[in-house]
Amino acid sequence: MNTHLQSNKAQAQARAKQIQAFRAEQRMLAEQGLLNLPSETVSSINRYHDALLQQLHQQQDIDLTEQASHVSLGMQIVSCLGALALAASLFFLFYQYWGLFTTPLQVSILVLAPLLTLVLAVWFCRWDRSGYYAKLAALVSFMAWVLNIVMLGNIFNLSQSPNAFGLFALYGFLLAYLLHVRLLLAAAMLCSYIFISAKVSHWLGDYWLTAWEYPEYYLLVSLLFFLLPLKINQQRYDGFTTVYQQIAAVVFFIAVLILANWGAVSYLPWADVWIEGSYQVVGFSCSALLIWYGMRQRQAGLMLTANIFFVLFLCSKFVDWWWDWLPKYLFFLLLGLTAILALMVFNRLRSSQQKDVEHG
Template identity: 65%
Template sequence: MTNITKTQAQARADQVRAFRAEQAVLSEQGLLQFSDDTASAIRQYHDKLLYELQQAQDVDLSEGARHLSLGMQIVSFLGAGALAASLFFLFYQYWGYFATATQVAILIAAPLVSLAVACWVQRFDSSGYYAKLAGLVSFASWILNIVMLGSIFNLTPSPNAFAVFAVYGFLLAYVLQVRLLLAAALICSFIFIGAQFGTWMGSYWIYVGQNPEQFFLPALFFFALPLWVSQARFHGFAAIYQMLSVVTFFVALLVLANWGGGSYLPWSPNLIEGCYQLTGFVASALLVFYGMRARAVNLMLTGNVFFALFLYTKFFDWWWDWLPKYLFFLGVGLTAILVLMVFNRLRKAQQYSLQRVQVSGGQS
């Protein structure tokens, strides 16, 4: 059991629970009857399996346990934030009493000590929550380290700091398997790449958000990264990569579709906005189809949301000023019904193809 991931262990435990629930229903209807010896053997096998999964990967064996796990994740996040804030204010409270060499030593030691604590706790913490909490504190210490060292030596602010944040965030995320740290590292990576690209184009890096086109290439790169490098050993990492990349890409598209002045293209703002509006429609529709084919529900829902946003902003541009408000919202409602009908047809087509595969598989 030690060579499987927590995702695989949780899926196996859910499979056992689903089998027991279906077995109980079939037994009540008289469709499935086991002898006492067979039923006892199956029950003992499942009990042993669930115990091993729980000991190895701390899986949730009931809905109540799953809800508690979600609560523990929230509490660990809040606890990490509180500890990081405590560390920050502790530094500032007594910072002036230390010599420069002592300040530097403390700043260097803080993230290293917290990283060592996180790795040590991970060896004994089967749930992983305490190790994740220590990892978040270590990441906050690392950020504080860079910021305070820059202040001590009066260094010019630079986007390279976000590259340093990202590297340490990726390291902690993969060592401790913390999705929140992966998300933080990705955000830092987007800021660094966008700021660096803006610097190459002649603007000051701090105005990274004024040219959203700078985020297109990093968003596409990080979206494709899980397709090139498998993330199967790390629970939820592939989804974090793709969801954050998709949101970044489409937010940039949405901004450019309504503000052509933020583009590097040497065209008129109206032409730029029209091109990006069309791109937004096509890209969001393609994301919906990709999510359906890859069975990635989150990506499909995200594509739906952004398709609706592009559609409704376009409706607002076209009709809001000259249509009566009741006709405007009537048009929006009818369009929603039309889109719902299209998605329903696609859903039925997908279910029909799945049934055909199951039937052909059963016949073979």
Template identity: 65%
Template sequence: MDETKPVTTNTPLNKTQAQARADQVLAFRAEQQILVEQGVLILADDKAAQVRDYHDALLQQMQQEQNVDLNAQARHLSLGMQIVSFLGATALAASLFFLFFQYWGYFSTVSQVALLIAAPLLSLALAVWLQRVDDSGYYAKLAALVSFTAWVLNIIMLGSIFNITPSANAFAVFALYGFVLAYLLHVRLLLAAAILCSFMFIGAQFGSWMGSYWVHAGEYPEHFLLASAMFFAVPMAFKQQRFDGFANIYQTLSAVVFFIAVLVLANWGSASYLPWSADLIEGVYQVVGFVASALLVLFGIRTHAAKLMLTGNVFFALFLYTKFFDWWWDWLPKYLFFLLVGLTAILALTMFNRFRAIQHAWMQSAGGEHV
């Protein structure tokens, strides 16, 4: 063929979607080769060339636009680059931190303030510039992490210079800058840091409203329940298709925080604000934990979110096994206790296999409706 029609897509793909599409193309080519060798699929030369040229153009476009990996070696290299960039950002952030404290006393107050203001701004400008010139995005993300560290140091050191009373509002400022960097430069690690800072700020505010000092917000896990539910719902209210992996971070991190808080309350009812006995509070939160983790598994199955299903499974097992320990560890023989745990795992495996069969049947019926 002399010409190949340009490849166009109806909607822009993020990197995860582009990588999935590239994997589909590569899997199709491998299966097509097997079918041709076995004589099952026979295409005319012009048709085979047309399909091959279309896939070549599609893979080239996605590789240029989203830097997808087209083989296992490239995928392994990408993983290595992610690890190295994270370690490099951590090392540079630590270097910046210790540099400030090593020579801080040699600067005048005006110089200190100027350095604190300039550090995050200059590193932000560097990150934006690197994003434009570097297609891989790793250097821009590294600079963004350094900029976030400089911002945190900025707030802490300015508070120290001007003797400002520490407050939970600092976490709100950290979170705001983290969200800006995460969405500007597509950095998932900074999104996670911003969400955690938001949890700290909201939890501290709840603690202050309930009459406790904000530093002790972590002593009452109920401070974080509402915040985790709010952030879990963010991807439902505001779609995150343009931002690779952001929806998963919102929901998985929120679910983890929620279940940790419920797990603590299910075992230490005295940490609750509820005006009931500790045993009743623990019983209520145990039920909440079982129901919420089971619902999260079902939600993950319905939305095809593997990490949410895994999170629900893990915490359902934790709630179940902590209750087994409370009920039977002291009076059951150890071999019988672990036998009971093993049989429960087999029962759970059977249930999950049933869920999988139901999901498969649902997908088949949904596919049949579109035939």
């Protein structure tokens, strides 16, 4: 039986869904008289599946029914909200009584808060198979770490620095990989964006807080994050590849969309019209490439992201070209016809992909 166990919860949950789909199809075929298996064979298959589902449930705490899946989603939302509420409580508790503590006591509290919550998260991880309590404690630990860095800077009157976001990112990555928390991975990525862009801005002679004014800082970082799960296997971490690539794609396309419409914020030594035209080409090309990649990898989220930004780039060009001189009814008619054309192209791609699956 152990040879059939999956390496992680996501694979175990997928196996459970396969079993449920097999049973539903088997019942339907039997009712239509298309599948008449001996009762001994049916009983043997059912016993095997029951035992496998029970073992997967015990080891990976998977959901065995659709209702259980809905409850699990609710538990994830509640654990996230609970972590935010506890972190806010910790924050306001510090500020309510902070002035009553001596400096050594303040430093001790700030250092111990993330460490104790980290120990608590690890203990929950071993005690609770569902992982919800561990993730809640991990989120609180991350908030305590952020509060730790900020408050220590205030206590010792340290100047503001982008290095704080580097520390936030390091601790976020540590917690994310230690406890398999996708939300913390996303938070660590966003802190990394701020840290890297601020450091590059500082190296180029600008004040680091102005880094957000230059979208080009985020392009290379997005490419690195997108390629990272292709070079470093993330199979052991459920959903991490999706988080890396989805966030990287969204940040990349937002930066390109800004540059495609406001060339003045670019570092390129060209006229604005050339900068905007170049980034429009980049936006169209990369969104089309991501659609192809998402179809090839069967990642619906990436395809949806690419489609949304492809349409945004297209609409922005239509506005530039025709909004001022075309009648409004004709402008929107043109948009509608373009949408129909896009549907036809996507339908051809979908049919081609289905034929590949049938012949593959």
